[in-house]
Amino acid sequence: MVKGRQASGGEVGWIERIRRRAVLPPESGVFLGIGDDCAIFRARGAADDLLFTTDMLIEDVHFRRATHSAGDVGWKALARGLSDIAAMGGQPRFCLLSLAVPPWADARWMEAFYRGFLGLAAREGAPLAGGDLARAEKAMCDVVVCGAAPRNKALRRDSARAGDAIYVSGALGGSALGLAMGRGRAWRRHLRPSPRLALGQYLRARLGATSAMDLSDGLSLDLRRLALASKLSAEIGPPPIYPGATLEQALHGGEDYELLFTLPARRRAPADFEGLPLARIGVMRAGRPGEVRLDGGLLPALGYDHWRN
């Protein structure tokens, strides 16, 4: 999903230029557009708000044929969108898949791709409702996931308040470690991330989170985005680090697909949710919007920016 890549470097980027020009008339039913994990649409008379997210996965940009099996590519193509739905506390409804198939992809590759994709779709209750299929030089897919959340209850990234505590789920840097290793448990975690759907719904419905987003591009960049959207600064200590990963990987590595969220100062998250650790790593402040400090020092936003990199 277009998440506000203007966050990087401070320059007004393309996303911001598009967002300013993509006018949303009130009668369209879209009341949150470009800039969060999902767009939010309200159908006339509907009990729930609908969340929409769209993510591309491109050969030699997001994955390589030599190292990523077809099943892993199918899985991850859907997992990224499901993670956006999780970030807003939504429940998946359905998905759409556009797939461009290169000459080298044979029937076996296709079968395995769909097995990976549809396996996760079935597990998370996001049936494939449609899509498009074409040939192209490189493999590419674009996945839309639709989710639902009760009216006005979807978690957003622009609603944290000064004084809120900052939390992350799980341990960070595992995906970056896996990518560097190319084998082992961290590598499998990189290949088949598990969207935190149950946690997201718990944060929304039970824990009273004030904001949330998923960690797709690295804590330093994603927390900067959340802080920018909420017009606050953030002060954190070191986050929980995935076994074997470095602090650098935990701070700047992408694709962990854990959740980053805020709670009112007086509220405490439990130590874990269904076995997944929840760690308090800092606090939101009424400082310079988007500024993130680690142990008092300025933390540069070195996370992965698909657009800049």
Added chain:
Amino acid sequence: MVKGRQASGGEVGWIERIRRRAVLPPESGVFLGIGDDCAIFRARGAADDLLFTTDMLIEDVHFRRATHSAGDVGWKALARGLSDIAAMGGQPRFCLLSLAVPPWADARWMEAFYRGFLGLAAREGAPLAGGDLARAEKAMCDVVVCGAAPRNKALRRDSARAGDAIYVSGALGGSALGLAMGRGRAWRRHLRPSPRLALGQYLRARLGATSAMDLSDGLSLDLRRLALASKLSAEIGPPPIYPGATLEQALHGGEDYELLFTLPARRRAPADFEGLPLARIGVMRAGRPGEVRLDGGLLPALGYDHWRN
């Protein structure tokens, strides 16, 4: 949108294999999946059904940098999805755009692309609600359009009945002629098709059409698909031909984006709708499903199959 490319040649193709595996549980709210112009989703409590269509536009597959300006590419990327919404008699609600930008595309190209895209979006009431942006070797975009139609009223391609009259809007072959000429009025028509949204809503709400679809891949192939979906055969005479085009172009040329629809035998369409001619070209029969006859002879489905070609 995945429209059932199994229609070509009679072999059970990938779309059919995917469709069979993409199980849609009733509680998902999706009650029409792969196989029509749009998927249909019903949100709990909503007054309208929501229609979703997704279409890719890929450099050197669907367009060429040398001949298609950025503005034309942006326009057509959205026009194709809007045409699917028109085919079901829907009203656009919003759209999502995933865009992969190649190294050669500079800021001017991007500006012009968005101008073309957002211009049509504003004209047709389909504001851009979100999307994704990435870099890639070739330009590629995937557009999702969401539309709405009253509950159970969306026009489908599987609901024609034996004896129904077959109609088309406009004149066919103009886009194929334009592509062959590379200039003039037909070429502009190829570059900037006009989705027949008002006509689609008129067919649904006023004229009582029994089925409809848009002509994206050529009459011979698209009518075969409608006939197959409705489990009927079709008998037609020559369709109206775009000035300067050949009968071959009118029968098999793609991208006209006119509407193909059926009416009960006793009902007559007016000669035009807001100046757009409506022509009766034949009748649906209880014959071999998917068979199309032109003046009594078998008409081969030579229309453009993005997957086969």
